[in-house]
Amino acid sequence: MTKLVLAGDIGGTKTLLQLVEVQGDTRHMVYERRFDSAAHGDFNGIVGEFVYAAGFISAAAQPIVAACFGVAGPIHGQSAKITNLPWSINAGAVGAEFGIAKVHLINDFAAVGYGIEALHxxxxxxxxxxxxxxxxxxxxxxxxxxxxxxxxxxxxxxxxxxxxxxxxxxxxxxxxxxxxxxxxxxxxxxxxxxxxxxxxxxxxxxxxxxxxxxxxxxxxxxxxxxxxxxxxxxxxxxxxxxxxxxxxxxxxxxxxxxxxxxxxxxxxxxxxxxxxxxxxxxxxxxxxxxxxxxxxxxxxxxxxxxxxxxxxxxxxxNQKVGLMGAALVASRLADRNQVE
Missing domain, CATH: 3.40.367.20 (Hexokinase; domain 1)
Incomplete structure (x- = not known):
């Protein structure tokens, strides 16, 4: 069964978001976009702009079932304050606003670490x-x-x-x-x-x-x-x-x-x-x-x-290694109902 997941690499300079189609161990990128982090007041606004541009806002469209975001800052109880931005991100708030059942925040270099296994x-x-x-x-x-x-x-x-x-x-x-x-x-x-x-x-x-x-x-x-x-x-x-x-x-x-x-x-x-x-x-x-x-x-x-x-x-x-790692974790959320 094919599922859609959302992955993100969130840093002080740029935010990369990627929509990924997952089927078993296979992942296929559907849509990707880069945002200038400092040009946006909050993270949820970026997600909203991305989801709208991706065209997955219709109730009839295939839903995004899981998301993982690698964030540049410490994480406490699935909330994070970005070190070099005036942003606070809460996984539950992102999930509630965009109808994503499973949302997980990980440290940006944890995301890089996961992505290493996906590198060529x-x-x-x-x-x-x-x-x-x-x-x-x-x-x-x-x-x-x-x-x-x-x-x-x-x-x-x-x-x-x-x-x-x-x-x-x-x-x-x-x-x-x-x-x-x-x-x-x-x-x-x-x-x-x-x-x-x-x-x-x-x-x-x-x-x-x-x-x-x-x-x-x-x-x-x-x-x-x-x-x-x-x-x-x-x-x-x-x-x-x-x-x-x-x-x-x-x-x-x-x-x-x-x-x-x-x-x-x-x-x-x-x-x-x-x-x-x-x-x-x-x-x-x-x-x-x-x-x-x-x-x-x-x-x-x-x-x-x-x-x-x-x-x-x-x-x-490969500058997208963090995004690759976040996509891998989001895929595990979708397929195994767990975070590793």
Missing amino acids: PDDLATLQAGEDEPHGTRAVLGAGTGLGEGLLLWRGDHYEALPSEGGHVDFAPADSEQVGLLNYLQPLFGHVSYERILSGSGLVKIFEYVTEHGLAKATPQLQAAMLEIDPAAVISEYGLDERDPAALKALDMFVAIYGAQAGNLALTLLASGGVYVAGGIAPKIIAKLKRGGFVRAFNDKGRFAALLQRIPVRVVM
Whole structure:
């Protein structure tokens, strides 16, 4: 029997919604749409616009029987406050307004974790081959608007994704320049988490530190470009092709700190099943990640360097992995009457 489910990937920058037709283990995308999150006052308004556009508002149409939304923020009792948006989402309210019997909220990086099993090998870029341990614990992290983290545990026939807010742990500088960065950020934020650095806005803060403390000088061309478009995107672009010494320095620091935190997570979880680097930034700077700075910082764990070198590290290149994971959970809701 064919059923319709709704999946969503909800972040501070964008919201992706997808209507999926499910029959057994087969899933077929029916309709998909991207929304600018900040342009909307609440989530239910986006769902309403999506459902209307999809044409599934008639009582005679096939109903949506289940929905799962991966949300960028902590979840309490199936309610969530989005970390980088003034939104609150309640699963029951969404279900009641749109006539969906089963609605479930999961952490956005739990959704990414579920989606990893649905990826094709071409969706992954390897930074460190390591030694795959079948059914070993997996770690997931990814920088974008914020820094998401999660873990995957094998449960007999599939991986179960568990959420984490590890992106908000204390930043631990690894050298004197990073100590300087911490000292620069503390008056601004008080508590300096990894998310304050490993995010689009964090890259801009690193650049400001680099230029204000004389670690490198920005070119007039870069400074002009930063006034016209997204500063983080400009810094990445100029750093990737080494057009600007300050952008290059900032990007090098960003990559080193990213690799170090990935290694921290791998050690914390003993991620013998691999570390998966997702999020919006990694695919855009994949050429830089492959140059070795990320992996060097990942493995730089003193007595445990050899252990880290055995852990596979892969970048998720498919930006819809979270949506794929939410669709998988929605399918299970529809077919098995349970959430895993």
